[in-house]
Amino acid sequence: MKTLTDNWSTYWDGFLGTLSLFAVSAVLSLVLGVLIAGFRVSPVRPLRVFGTLWVTVLRNTPLTLLFFIVVLGLPRFNITLPFYVFAVLALGCYTSAFVCESMRSGINTVPPGQGEAARSLGMSFGQTMSLVVLPQAYRSVVAPIGSVLIALAKNSAIAGSFSVVELLGTYRTINELGYSIIWTFVWIAVGYLIITLAISAVFNLLERRVAVSR
Amino acid sequence: MTAAPGPAPAGPSAFTPLIEMRGVNKHYGDLHVLQDIELTVGRGEVVVIIGPSGSGKSTLCRAINRLEPIERGTILIDGQPLPAEGKGLARLRAEVGMVFQSFNLFAHRTVLQNVSLAQIKVRGRPKAEADAKSRSLLERVGLAAQADKYPAQLSGGQQQRVAIARALAMDPKALLFDEPTSALDPEMINEVLDVMRQLAREGMTMVVVTHEMGFARASANRVVFMADGRIIEDRAPEEFFSAPESERARDFLSKILKH
Ligand SMILES: Nc1ncnc2c1ncn2[C@@H]1O[C@H](COP(=O)(O)OP(=O)(O)OP(=O)(O)O)[C@@H](O)[C@H]1O
Ligand SMILES: [Mg+2]
Numbered sequence: 311m312k313t314l315t316d317n318w319s320t321y322w323d324g325f326l327g328t329l330s331l332f333a334v335s336a337v338l339s340l341v342l343g344v345l346i347a348g349f350r351v352s353p354v355r356p357l358r359v360f361g362t363l364w365v366t367v368l369r370n371t372p373l374t375l376l377f378f379i380v381v382l383g384l385p386r387f388n389i390t391l392p393f394y395v396f397a398v399l400a401l402g403c404y405t406s407a408f409v410c411e412s413m414r415s416g417i418n419t420v421p422p423g424q425g426e427a428a429r430s431l432g433m434s435f436g437q438t439m440s441l442v443v444l445p446q447a448y449r450s451v452v453a454p455i456g457s458v459l460i461a462l463a464k465n466s467a468i469a470g471s472f473s474v475v476e477l478l479g480t481y482r483t484i485n486e487l488g489y490s491i492i493w494t495f496v497w498i499a500v501g502y503l504i505i506t507l508a509i510s511a512v513f514n515l516l517e518r519r520v521a522v523s524r
Numbered sequence: 525m526t527a528a529p530g531p532a533p534a535g536p537s538a539f540t541p542l543i544e545m546r547g548v549n550k551h552y553g554d555l556h557v558l559q560d561i562e563l564t565v566g567r568g569e570v571v572v573i574i575g576p577s578g579s580g581k582s583t584l585c586r587a588i589n590r591l592e593p594i595e596r597g598t599i600l601i602d603g604q605p606l607p608a609e610g611k612g613l614a615r616l617r618a619e620v621g622m623v624f625q626s627f628n629l630f631a632h633r634t635v636l637q638n639v640s641l642a643q644i645k646v647r648g649r650p651k652a653e654a655d656a657k658s659r660s661l662l663e664r665v666g667l668a669a670q671a672d673k674y675p676a677q678l679s680g681g682q683q684q685r686v687a688i689a690r691a692l693a694m695d696p697k698a699l700l701f702d703e704p705t706s707a708l709d710p711e712m713i714n715e716v717l718d719v720m721r722q723l724a725r726e727g728m729t730m731v732v733v734t735h736e737m738g739f740a741r742a743s744a745n746r747v748v749f750m751a752d753g754r755i756i757e758d759r760a761p762e763e764f765f766s767a768p769e770s771e772r773a774r775d776f777l778s779k780i781l782k783h
Contacts, residue, residue, distance in 0.1 A: 427628035431642035432618025
């Protein structure tokens with residue numbers, strides 16, 4: 311307990327760092343993921359190709375490598391941003407590929423006749439997706455997206471190695487002060503647990519809400 | 525004996541073409557599913573398409589509003605060529621209603637919302653106006669009392685009548701039906717056919733793929749017989765049923781009229 315109380319502010323800063331990395335990357339990955347999923351099922355071929363490329367590249371690149379590419383690569387094109395922004399970009403883009411695939415498998419659970427009926431009534435592709443297909447895909451998408459976001463929360467730890475303040479990285483500071491390495495990590499683990507359990511709880515709630523709404 | 529019907533002799537007095545298919549061709553891989561299709565449907569005409577399974581009836585029907593893209597040929601709706609994609613296509617689709625074999629009502633919306641949704645989002649009608657129109661259409665197909673139910677709570681025949689109301693709500697110039705009664709239990713077929721017969725009497729332009737020969741005899745202006753991706757015969761129903769010209773049609777009729 312002493313490890314925690316003595317280093318409360320270090321832990322707290324790390325916890326907030328992880329939380330904000332998670333929140334901002336989660337929003338980015340959800341927006342991008344839904345957009346790219348739209349690309350992948352769109353009638354426009356170049357968009358489908360782009361979507362497939364996006365998913366294939368990001369899903370098959372180790373996240374650490376992606377961080378290196380963003381942090382070391384982008385500055386070569388004279389793009390210099392704070393490390394925090396680089397980290398959000400890497401995490402958000404990487405996770406968007408998984409969000410996209412969860413969305414797409416959800417979309418595939420909706421019978422094709424639903425989209426055909428919408429189109430036959432004169433709805434545009436965007437209207438067909440947003441009014442008819444996505445609302446029905448939603449129920450089968452909630453649980454997998456929850457898992458993807460939990461993975462994102464844990465993946466954000468990699469940002470610590472790239473000079474971003476986050477929870478896992480706090481062990482270095484605390485360890486240098488001579489505190490027990492075991493307890494240092496126990497409290498870090500508790501921090502992650504709080505975040506991931508909160509995500510689970512939110513998604514369980516969402517799942518129950520869709521279950522009763524029909 | 526094939527193809528171009530010319531001005532329909534028995535049809536409406538002033539023949540104006542509403543749907544025109546010219547030299548339409550389509551393949552599924554090696555299968556030539558639509559071969560040089562020439563078909564003209566006049567305003568107010570009811571055209572029934574029949575033929576053996578796999579002859580391309582659904583594909584033809586779905587090509588008319590481009591749910592199936594075609595490779596060669598042109599399709600005109602009310603004189604306008606069917607655009608390839610985008611806003612123009614959506615606008616033309618709103619003019620041509622479609623009723624599917626499997627109903628395809630929006631499962632997450634109530635009956636009323638099913639009928640109102642496209643009126644509001646595509647036609648831009650205010651919600652109150654759209655709902656009022658929906659209720660009167662539901663009344664017309666005998667389902668006013670079901671307005672607040674979800675599709676899954678209705679019988680097949682009821683769902684199909686909602687689907688017809690939904691298509692009518694757009695004030696379409698024509699309606700396409702792809703086997704509207706094939707997924708129904710026998711006792712529900714008539715409630716759907718009744719609605720269709722009434723539409724035919726009121727002068728709605730209809731293209732109907734069906735195995736209901738009674739409907740074809742009583743309500744169609746023309747019967748189009750398809751086999752292997754071609755239109756083999758295109759004639760008035762009395763002539764077609766009493767004296768089919770082609771071997772294929774005779775063979776087909778003898779099979780289905782037996783039972
Ligand atoms: N998406 C598709 N991909 C490949 N082949 C298809 C596809 N859709 C239809 N076909 C084939 O095209 C042919 C014509 O199909 P279509 O559905 O138009 O026939 P149909 O006359 O409506 O038959 P049915 O009376 O069984 O409904 C069939 O042989 C079918 O197997
Ligand atoms: Mg068919």
